[in-house]
């Protein structure tokens with residue numbers, strides 16, 4: 588277990604507005620009283636007694652231990668942790684550029700140069716995770732945030748589903764968000780670092796076209812499209828997209844995780860390599 592600060596958070600931080608919420612967690616802007624520096628505080632409800640509401644302490648400890656083992660400019664930093672009887676509070680680096688998701692929706696889709704630059708940064712952050720045998724397992728545009736309004740620097744956030752991947756233990760499905768999950772998640776097979784690479788393919792497809800490759804009218808239809816690799820480069824969206832970009836995506840939409848492009852394969856792919 589970790590020694591989390593028991594003193595009240597409010598002594599050191601002024602708590603500001605809610606900026607987001609997820610399962611069992613609320614994220615709020617906070618200001619460190621002594622310096623005026625702003626941070627993001629993730630308030631995670633602890634599961635009490637036999638209830639189902641709240642996160643299990645082992646999952647909270649896992650997220651903290653994973654964040655503490657990472658240090659990269661494209662990965663959000665964890666500064667300190669507080670604990671009360673009801674909650675565990677993570678003091679995280681604040682990023683103010685909004686979600687990559689918003690950036691896409693404002694423009695509908697991005698040009699190849701800009702898309703390749705964003706994906707390159709996401710890959711560098713992901714390489715840091717994968718070099719440490721950590722899989723994010725919930726990569727999607729909402730979990731990729733821009734450092735600030737006018738920069739193209741991105742940070743990977745939200746490690747609530749992240750897992751240490753090791754040959755011995757067999758990790759099975761933690762459902763991420765349907766349209767971004769790999770076939771092995773749908774079929775409840777072993778998850779691996781390759782599971783993140785499939786999601787990179789989905790994110791790249793969306794950045795270039797504004798369309799989601801496997802999204803169906805129902806979750807079941809989406810799952811079927813994923814396991815059947817039922818996608819296409821619709822001329823309507825991809826007529827001006829380079830063959831190099833399509834090749835990059837094709838190497839990620841591979842059913843067998845062992846045959847799927849790795850993070851290093853992607854970083855060295857001609858569509859990404861610095862021009």
Ligand SMILES: Cc1ccc2c(c1)c1c3c(c(C)cc1n2CCCN)C(=O)NC3=O
Nearest residue numbers: 606607614627679680681682683729744745
């Ligand atoms: C300015 C702003 C607005 C919304 C934010 C954040 C920052 C934010 C942040 C984080 C997380 C986990 C969620 C966050 N959210 C919630 C939405 C993220 N998909 C975080 O770790 N740092 C943030 O700045």
